[in-house]
Amino acid sequence: MEKREKLYEGKAKVLYTTDSENLLVQYFKDDTTAFDGAKKEVLEDKGVINCAISTVIFEYLEKHGVRTHFVERLSPREMLVKRCEIIPVEVVVRNVAAGSFCRRYGVEEGTPLKEPLVEYFYKSDELHDPMVCPNHVYLFGWATREELGQMTKAALEVNELLKKFFDEIDILLVDFKLEFGRHNGEVILADEITPDSCRLWDKSTMEVLDKDRFRKDMGKVVESYKEVYRRIMERYERVEE
Amino acid sequence: MEKREKLYEGKAKVLYTTDSENLLVQYFKDDTTAFDGAKKEVLEDKGVINCAISTVIFEYLEKHGVRTHFVERLSPREMLVKRCEIIPVEVVVRNVAAGSFCRRYGVEEGTPLKEPLVEYFYKSDELHDPMVCPNHVYLFGWATREELGQMTKAALEVNELLKKFFDEIDILLVDFKLEFGRHNGEVILADEITPDSCRLWDKSTMEVLDKDRFRKDMGKVVESYKEVYRRIMERYERVEE
Ligand SMILES: Nc1ncnc2c1ncn2[C@@H]1O[C@H](COP(=O)(O)OP(=O)(O)O)[C@@H](O)[C@H]1O
Ligand SMILES: Nc1ncnc2c1ncn2[C@@H]1O[C@H](COP(=O)(O)OP(=O)(O)O)[C@@H](O)[C@H]1O
Ligand SMILES: [Mg+2]
Ligand SMILES: [Mg+2]
Numbered sequence: 390m391e392k393r394e395k396l397y398e399g400k401a402k403v404l405y406t407t408d409s410e411n412l413l414v415q416y417f418k419d420d421t422t423a424f425d426g427a428k429k430e431v432l433e434d435k436g437v438i439n440c441a442i443s444t445v446i447f448e449y450l451e452k453h454g455v456r457t458h459f460v461e462r463l464s465p466r467e468m469l470v471k472r473c474e475i476i477p478v479e480v481v482v483r484n485v486a487a488g489s490f491c492r493r494y495g496v497e498e499g500t501p502l503k504e505p506l507v508e509y510f511y512k513s514d515e516l517h518d519p520m521v522c523p524n525h526v527y528l529f530g531w532a533t534r535e536e537l538g539q540m541t542k543a544a545l546e547v548n549e550l551l552k553k554f555f556d557e558i559d560i561l562l563v564d565f566k567l568e569f570g571r572h573n574g575e576v577i578l579a580d581e582i583t584p585d586s587c588r589l590w591d592k593s594t595m596e597v598l599d600k601d602r603f604r605k606d607m608g609k610v611v612e613s614y615k616e617v618y619r620r621i622m623e624r625y626e627r628v629e630e
Numbered sequence: 631m632e633k634r635e636k637l638y639e640g641k642a643k644v645l646y647t648t649d650s651e652n653l654l655v656q657y658f659k660d661d662t663t664a665f666d667g668a669k670k671e672v673l674e675d676k677g678v679i680n681c682a683i684s685t686v687i688f689e690y691l692e693k694h695g696v697r698t699h700f701v702e703r704l705s706p707r708e709m710l711v712k713r714c715e716i717i718p719v720e721v722v723v724r725n726v727a728a729g730s731f732c733r734r735y736g737v738e739e740g741t742p743l744k745e746p747l748v749e750y751f752y753k754s755d756e757l758h759d760p761m762v763c764p765n766h767v768y769l770f771g772w773a774t775r776e777e778l779g780q781m782t783k784a785a786l787e788v789n790e791l792l793k794k795f796f797d798e799i800d801i802l803l804v805d806f807k808l809e810f811g812r813h814n815g816e817v818i819l820a821d822e823i824t825p826d827s828c829r830l831w832d833k834s835t836m837e838v839l840d841k842d843r844f845r846k847d848m849g850k851v852v853e854s855y856k857e858v859y860r861r862i863m864e865r866y867e868r869v870e871e
Contacts, residue, residue: 525747
C-alpha cells in the first residue's frame with residue numbers, strides 16, 4: 390500500500406491517504422510534545438519504538454476481541470490503519486492516581502484507586518483538553534449515548550487486557566488515554582497505545598517508563614521506551630508468532 | 631425555635647443547632663465572596679434579601695413536589711431547615727452558556743444550550759471546586775448511583791420549575807447551583823437558591839441581576855437582588871398567601 394497525500398500532521402504522527410479510500414498510513418515521528426505542545430523535542434528512534442509497541446498491543450487487543458483501526462505494520466515507522474472519523478473525546482482509564490488527577494482532587498501520586506476510573510476529555514489543544522462529562526459529549530454532539538457507552542465498555546475491556554499484558558512483564562499500568570473513531574458505521578479503537586499515551590511504572594522499583602520522563606525532565610526517555618519494548622519482545626514475541 | 635450553638639460558619643451563611651436534633655437555623659450573612667473566597671465584601675442587606683428570595687423559592691418548589699430542607703422563615707435573616715448530611719457535590723444546571731463553561735469549552739457567553747446541561751463539581755474551596763463526572767462521585771464515595779440519579783432528576787425538575795417561575799417576571803434563568811443532603815435516609819434539596827447561586831438576566835435588556843455584578847465589579851449588586859425580589863413579590867405574593 391503506497392502513501393499518497395499527507396492528510397493530517399499532528400504532534401507525534403502523520404496520516405497519509407492511500408490508494409484505498411478506507412485505509413490510511415499512520416507514520417510515527419520522533420517529535421515529542423507535552424503541555425499541549427508547549428514543550429517540544431525530537432527524541433531519536435522514539436517513532437520506531439512507538440510504532441513497534443503499538444503494533445504488538447493492537448495485535449494483542451484484536452486477538453482478544455477488541456475492534457481496532459490496526460491493519461498491519463508496513464515499515465519501522467508506518468502502520469496501515471482503517472480510516473476513521475475521530476470522535477474528539479479522549480477516554481482516560483486510571484488504575485492508580487497520577488498526573489492531573491492528583492492535582493485536581495488532592496490525591497497523592499501512586500494511590501491505588503478502588504476501581505478503574507474512566508474520565509473523558511474534549512480533544513482540543515487550544516482549550517487544553519478540558520475535562521467533560523458524558524452530558525457535555527451529548528450536548529455538543531461529539532458522540533451519541535450509544536457510542537459513548539461502547540467507548541466506555543471498550544476502554545474498561547482494554548484496561549483489563551492491558552493490566553494483564555503489562556503485569557506479565559513486571560510493569561504497572563497506571564493509566565492510559567484512548568481515542569476512538571467511526572469506521573463503516575462502527576466505533577473502533579484508533580490512534581496509538583504507547584509509552585506516550587500510557588503511564589507505565591516498573592512494578593518492583595516504581596521507576597517511570599513513560600512520557601512523564603520527558604514531562605518532568607527525568608532523562609532516559611527513549612531508553613525507557615526501549616526497555617518496555619525489550620520486555621514485551623522477550624515475553625510475547627515467540628508466543629505471538 | 632431557638633438557636634443554640636454555632637455548628638458551622640461558611641462564606642455566606644451560619645448554621646446553628648436548635649432544641650431539635652433534626653433541625654437547624656440557617657442564618658444569611660451580608661458577606662459576599664467570589665473566586666473561592668479570594669474576593670470578599672460585606673454588602674448591606676444582602677442576607678435579608680437572600681433569605682427572603684430563598685424562602686419564596688423553597689415554598690414554590692415544595693408546593694410543586696420538590697423535597698427541600700426548608701421548614702419556615704424565622705426572622706429576616708433566619709430560616710429553619712432540616713438538618714442534613716451535605717453531599718459534597720455541587721450540581722449545576724445550565725440553560726445558557728456563561729461563566730466557567732464558556733472559558734472551559736470556548737463557547738460565547740449568552741449562547742443558548744440545545745438542552746439543559748447538568749454538571750457536577752466537588753465542593754472543596756481548597757481545590758477550587760473541581761469539575762467531576764458521575765464516575766468520580768462513585769469512586770470517591772461521595773454519593774451512590776441511586777443518590778446521584780435522584781439529585782440529577784431533582785435538579786432538572788427544579789430547572790423546569792424555576793425557568794417558569796422567573797420567566798413570569800421577565801427574568802432568564804441562565805444557570806444555577808444546587809446542594810443536596812441526606813435527611814432521614816432521604817436526599818433533599820438543601821442550602822439556598824438566591825442571586826448568589828443563580829445567574830439571572832433581565833429578559834428584555836439582558837441586564838445581569840446576580841452575583842456576576844459582584845464578581846465583575848459592575849456595581850449595584852444589592853440593588854439588583856432587590857429588583858429580583860421586588861418582581862417576585864409583585865407577581866407571587868398575593869398568589870402564595
Ligand atoms: N484511524 C484513524 N483515522 C483517522 N484519524 C486518526 C486515526 N487514528 C488516529 N487519528 C488521528 O490522527 C492524529 C494522530 O496524530 P497525533 O500526532 O497524535 O495528532 P494530535 O497532535 O492531534 O494528537 C490524531 O489527531 C488522531 O486523532
Ligand atoms: N440543611 C442543611 N444541613 C446541614 N448543612 C447545610 C444545610 N444546608 C446547607 N448546609 C451547608 O451549610 C453551609 C452554608 O453556608 P455557606 O456560607 O454557603 O458555606 P460554604 O462557604 O461552605 O459554601 C454550606 O456548607 C452548606 O453545604
Ligand atoms: Mg495524539
Ligand atoms: Mg455556600
